[in-house]
Amino acid sequence: MMGADVLSAVKPHFPILVVLLPLLGALFCALIQRGTLSWLLTACIAFVLPVISGLMLFDVLKTGQTITYELGNWEAPFGIVYKVDGLSALVLTLITVIGAVIMPFARRSVAYEIDSHLQSWFYTMYLLCLAGLLGITITGDAFNAFVFLEISSLSTYVMIALGKHRRALLASYQYLIMGTIGATLYVVGIGLLYVVTGSLNFDDIASRLGPAMAERSGPVMAALGFITVGLSLKIALFPMHVWLPNAYAYAPSFATVFLAGTATKAAIYLLVRLLFTVFGTTVPFESMPVGHVLLALGLAGMFIAAFAAVFEENAKRMLAYSSVSQMGYIVLGIGLANVSGLTGALAHIVNHAVMKTALFLALGAVVYRIGTVRLGDLSGLGRKMPWTMVAFAIAGMGLMGIPGTAGFITKWYLVLGALEKGWWVIVFAIVLSSLISVVYMGRIMEVLWFREPSQAAEKAKDPPMMMLLPLWVLALATIYLGFDTRLSVGVAAPVAEALFGGIK
Amino acid sequence: MDQLKVFVTHYNYFITIFLMVAGLYIVIARGNMIKKLIGLSLFQTSVYLLYLSAGKIVGGTAPIYDPAFKFYSNPLPHVLILTAIVVGVSTFALGLALVVRIHEAYGTVEEDEIFAKDDGA
Numbered sequence A: 001m002m003g004a005d006v007l008s009a010v011k012p013h014f015p016i017l018v019v020l021l022p023l024l025g026a027l028f029c030a031l032i033q034r035g036t037l038s039w040l041l042t043a044c045i046a047f048v049l050p051v052i053s054g055l056m057l058f059d060v061l062k063t064g065q066t067i068t069y070e071l072g073n074w075e076a077p078f079g080i081v082y083k084v085d086g087l088s089a090l091v092l093t094l095i096t097v098i099g100a101v102i103m104p105f106a107r108r109s110v111a112y113e114i115d116s117h118l119q120s121w122f123y124t125m126y127l128l129c130l131a132g133l134l135g136i137t138i139t140g141d142a143f144n145a146f147v148f149l150e151i152s153s154l155s156t157y158v159m160i161a162l163g164k165h166r167r168a169l170l171a172s173y174q175y176l177i178m179g180t181i182g183a184t185l186y187v188v189g190i191g192l193l194y195v196v197t198g199s200l201n202f203d204d205i206a207s208r209l210g211p212a213m214a215e216r217s218g219p220v221m222a223a224l225g226f227i228t229v230g231l232s233l234k235i236a237l238f239p240m241h242v243w244l245p246n247a248y249a250y251a252p253s254f255a256t257v258f259l260a261g262t263a264t265k266a267a268i269y270l271l272v273r274l275l276f277t278v279f280g281t282t283v284p285f286e287s288m289p290v291g292h293v294l295l296a297l298g299l300a301g302m303f304i305a306a307f308a309a310v311f312e313e314n315a316k317r318m319l320a321y322s323s324v325s326q327m328g329y330i331v332l333g334i335g336l337a338n339v340s341g342l343t344g345a346l347a348h349i350v351n352h353a354v355m356k357t358a359l360f361l362a363l364g365a366v367v368y369r370i371g372t373v374r375l376g377d378l379s380g381l382g383r384k385m386p387w388t389m390v391a392f393a394i395a396g397m398g399l400m401g402i403p404g405t406a407g408f409i410t411k412w413y414l415v416l417g418a419l420e421k422g423w424w425v426i427v428f429a430i431v432l433s434s435l436i437s438v439v440y441m442g443r444i445m446e447v448l449w450f451r452e453p454s455q456a457a458e459k460a461k462d463p464p465m466m467m468l469l470p471l472w473v474l475a476l477a478t479i480y481l482g483f484d485t486r487l488s489v490g491v492a493a494p495v496a497e498a499l500f501g502g503i504k
Numbered sequence B: 001m002d003q004l005k006v007f008v009t010h011y012n013y014f015i016t017i018f019l020m021v022a023g024l025y026i027v028i029a030r031g032n033m034i035k036k037l038i039g040l041s042l043f044q045t046s047v048y049l050l051y052l053s054a055g056k057i058v059g060g061t062a063p064i065y066d067p068a069f070k071f072y073s074n075p076l077p078h079v080l081i082l083t084a085i086v087v088g089v090s091t092f093a094l095g096l097a098l099v100v101r102i103h104e105a106y107g108t109v110e111e112d113e114i115f116a117k118d119d120g121a
Helices: A002-032 A035-063 A086-101 A103-113 A116-138 A142-161 A167-197 A202-215 A218-235 A243-250 A253-279 A289-310 A315-335 A339-370 A386-400 A406-421 A424-449 A465-483 A489-501 B002-009 B011-029 B033-055 B075-106 B111-120
Strands: A067-070 A081-084
Touching: A002 A035, A002 A067, A002 A081, A002 A116, A035 A067, A035 A086, A035 A103, A035 A116, A081 A086, A081 A116, A086 A103, A086 A116, A086 A253, A086 A339, A086 A465, A086 A489, A103 A116, A103 A253, A103 A339, A103 A465, A116 A142, A116 A253, A142 A167, A142 A253, A142 B075, A167 A202, A167 A218, A167 A243, A167 B011, A167 B033, A167 B075, A167 B111, A202 A218, A202 A253, A218 A253, A218 A289, A243 A253, A243 A315, A253 A315, A253 A339, A253 A489, A289 A315, A289 A424, A315 A339, A315 A406, A315 A424, A339 A386, A339 A406, A339 A465, A339 A489, A386 A406, A386 A424, A386 A465, A406 A424, A406 A465, A406 A489, B002 B011, B011 B033, B033 B075, B075 B111
Parallel strands: none
Antiparallel strands: A067 A081
């Protein structure tokens, strides 16, 4: 009974708790300064968050209503409002679940790769980044989203710079430059919107945009351009992706694991939110010039980044290029501008996060055992670390889009979306790009399974249970999501319909 | 003549654009990492001006609630920019901290020299 009372008392405050818990946790981690204790605290928080966001997702899906939380009881256009609708609940749940599942992996990986006096700071940054990403997803205020974007970005720069190799510093610096330019362009866009509408609340901007557009459309279109380019930098959409491969390759394994699944996804969310629920209500997305640009850049990214992955010698960089290529799919789905395409894009946010996190977890385990991810050093690891590498193979097959895995489902919806438009070329392009992913994943598989163990791999063995567990959870999820699509497409489809419904 | 009038009445926006482009140019064209950060800071500063220009009313005072004053400037952009300045300062600080670490690791802050060192190794 007590539990039920507490739950009903706390429940109205769920939206703020999602941001507040990791923020407070970060503060405590900074004060504790004991690696293991910080890990424990971080893990506790990371496991509470998916429960909260899961309950909110359940509520939103069941009632079909939006959860609104007014900060400090200030009403909507005046104060900052947190809003949880289908779209944000989906992304919130994804980020929190990924953030929790990978926690058991964190302790040993972080202890191995980061000096003991910095571990607590690392967890502080991890929690700050989590708070930032969740804040981006939950806020209903454009400027607040910018602040959260910078919270997550600044902590990400620090996490990347904690990598062992000195190039990590360089990667972090480059990301800092690119990320700040992106965020600043986003603020310029928001500023222009604020000037023409006088509001920062997403819904309020949307409702005032019509009259503002009628009066003068120039600033609104300029805002659209600034915001799209700014967020594209954060998404690592081709050709604004140059920061990503180095950042992922040289960051500590755990940071890469976390960022690959969540950071770009939150930026995608913000782009979808602005394009569809803010601009989309006045300017139908189909008639926006942005759609075609996104389509073209998504396509270009799918191929060029995938080609770069084929010729890469560092496994982490290879997967990072693959991430850029996969972001291309997501952006392509948005650019298709129909319900199937957007469903595919949103479901791919979930599926790609699951698969890519699993792949990077496996590489993190490899770093833990042999300390390198150069392709030459990985040879024969399949037989030395069978549990790790079987899971890697499963997630890899998902990435290729083999039927029976999560990757197939989303590519199927993207193809459907292209077919609805009658764009056969794009259908062909999706299939062709998948074939390229077969080539680069095939290359790494060949090295892992069909070669004699290298010197580095000779003494390797599977990592401890704690590190294997998250990997297998996600690998099995790759298969599960390939058969039962209720959690990915089942949630994404009504959300996509609602997003287009707002336009009509 | 009309163009000149637009220029004179909107000079603050032209300064904004100039600062923005100049900052971006420095970021792209300079190889010195500290100069790059200065360019980045300039780029961010231009945005402060964009917001503040929009919030300013000619002849308006600070928003003090008193019968003696009739026109107020909109305080919201100022508050927003206060936040943006904090973000800008922390980005700049973090960037400089990274440059210090890079200097310790590589012994230089020139990008081309750093790339040459890593390629050689």
